[in-house]
Amino acid sequence: MENFRMKLKEEPPRRVLVADDDPVMRHLVTTTLKQQECEVVAANDGREAYRILQTDSQFRAAILDMTMPFLEGLDLVRYMRSERRLMRIPIMMISAEQDMKLMTSSFSAGAAAFLSKPFTPDQLQSAIRMLLGSGSSIRRAA
Amino acid sequence: MMFPEKMIVLDQANHDEAADNGHPFPVASASVIANDAVDMEVLNAFEELQRDDGSDLIVELIDLYLLDAAERVSQIREASIATEWVLLKRAAHNLKGSSGNLGVRQVAEICQKLEWVDRHDSPTAVAALIQLLEYESAMASSSLLALRQRRLG
Numbered sequence: 001m002e003n004f005r006m007k008l009k010e011e012p013p014r015r016v017l018v019a020d021d022d023p024v025m026r027h028l029v030t031t032t033l034k035q036q037e038c039e040v041v042a043a044n045d046g047r048e049a050y051r052i053l054q055t056d057s058q059f060r061a062a063i064l065d066m067t068m069p070f071l072e073g074l075d076l077v078r079y080m081r082s083e084r085r086l087m088r089i090p091i092m093m094i095s096a097e098q099d100m101k102l103m104t105s106s107f108s109a110g111a112a113a114f115l116s117k118p119f120t121p122d123q124l125q126s127a128i129r130m131l132l133g134s135g136s137s138i139r140r141a142a
Numbered sequence: 143m144m145f146p147e148k149m150i151v152l153d154q155a156n157h158d159e160a161a162d163n164g165h166p167f168p169v170a171s172a173s174v175i176a177n178d179a180v181d182m183e184v185l186n187a188f189e190e191l192q193r194d195d196g197s198d199l200i201v202e203l204i205d206l207y208l209l210d211a212a213e214r215v216s217q218i219r220e221a222s223i224a225t226e227w228v229l230l231k232r233a234a235h236n237l238k239g240s241s242g243n244l245g246v247r248q249v250a251e252i253c254q255k256l257e258w259v260d261r262h263d264s265p266t267a268v269a270a271l272i273q274l275l276e277y278e279s280a281m282a283s284s285s286l287l288a289l290r291q292r293r294l295g
Contacts, residue, residue: 023206027191031191031199067235096239118184118242118250120190 007057013039014132015058017089019049019076025094025117029063032124046071050135056087058059061131066095066102074109081110090134092127179281182289184245201293204286207244211237215279218256222268231257241282248278 016038019132020026030040038060043049047070062080064073073093080086092113093106103114112134115127185200192199214237221230238253240246252275259268 022236022240023210024203024244027202027206028188028191028243031193035193036192067232069232096235096242103222117239121187125191 002048012058014060015041016132017041017043017049017052017062017064018061019043019046019062019073020094021045021068022065025065028126028130029094032121032128033063036125036128038132045069046076053080053083053086055113057083057089059089061128062089062091063128063131064091066093066097066106073142074105077106077109077111078133089114091129092131170202179246179248179278180285180289181245181247182285184243193207198293201290203244204290207240207246208286210240211246211249211279211283215276218275219272222265222272225261227260230259234259237263246282246286249275252278 001075014037016033018026018029018033018040019042020029021044026042026044030042033040041052041056041059042104045050046068049064049068050071053076062076064076066073073095077091077093080089080091087110090112091110093111094115095102095106096117098116103116106114113127113131115124119127121127143290185203188200188203200252212231217233218230218237221227221233234253234256238250238257241250241253252271255271256275
């Protein structure tokens with residue numbers, strides 16, 4: 001039991017990058033992640049997220065809005081997939097579009113999940129749980 | 143391939159009084175609580191995300207939404223005057239997203255229509271749509287402020 005506790009203590013914080021220029025959505029996603037005991041690093045737009053990613057790769061997952069000023073979510077996905085230190089981070093795209101083409105583009109670029117707005121709290125919670133879970137399986141497989 | 147399978151696709155489809163409360167918006171009177179600008183069921187669903195720290199997530203979301211929506215509506219108005227369709231569509235797109243998620247459906251629907259606007263549309267039709275957006279946005283704000291007041295007791 002003591003060993004188990006020690007292991008729990010050693011577990012690194014589940015850090016998640018959240019990039020969304022919409023403060024409502026950013027707050028919603030951040031709150032949900034914190035409920036799932038994640039540490040959130042929030043960016044107000046794509047450019048800010050890009051700058052964070054240039055120096056920080058210690059993320060368990062990334063949740064990116066599709067449409068952001070300066071740098072679109074899809075461009076961020078492509079950047080992350082082109083960088084060895086970032087390519088294993090599972091990414092979920094959020095979009096107000098319910099467009100199959102956009103969804104396909106996200107997956108083709110390397111996103112692991114796509115959540116279209118509007119969504120319910122349950123759907124957001126499930127999607128986040130699955131996203132974090134997919135990260136574990138990817139690390140195990142690696 | 144880094145991701146052997148696609149993990150998930152979730153597709154589904156007032157001033158003085160306000161100032162006293164530290165809030166920048168007009169506080170709605172009781173007479174405007176009941177309008178259908180906001181689907182309260184959608185908004186109240188966020189109860190399940192409430193934290194145990196005494197804060198009220200729904201109030202926080204309302205505050206953020208009201209600030210953001212006012213700015214977006216203003217951006218839409220300015221972009222239409224300047225015939226900057228890309229900016230207009232971007233602002234409409236953003237407002238559609240947060241409005242839809244908080245149950246502010248009329249605003250979301252008008253924003254959807256604004257996303258389709260282009261240089262071929264008559265300026266009168268676009269102006270009418272924006273006027274409607276401003277009206278619906280004001281109605282929604284009244285409802286949200288009333289809810290905010292009730293929640294804060």
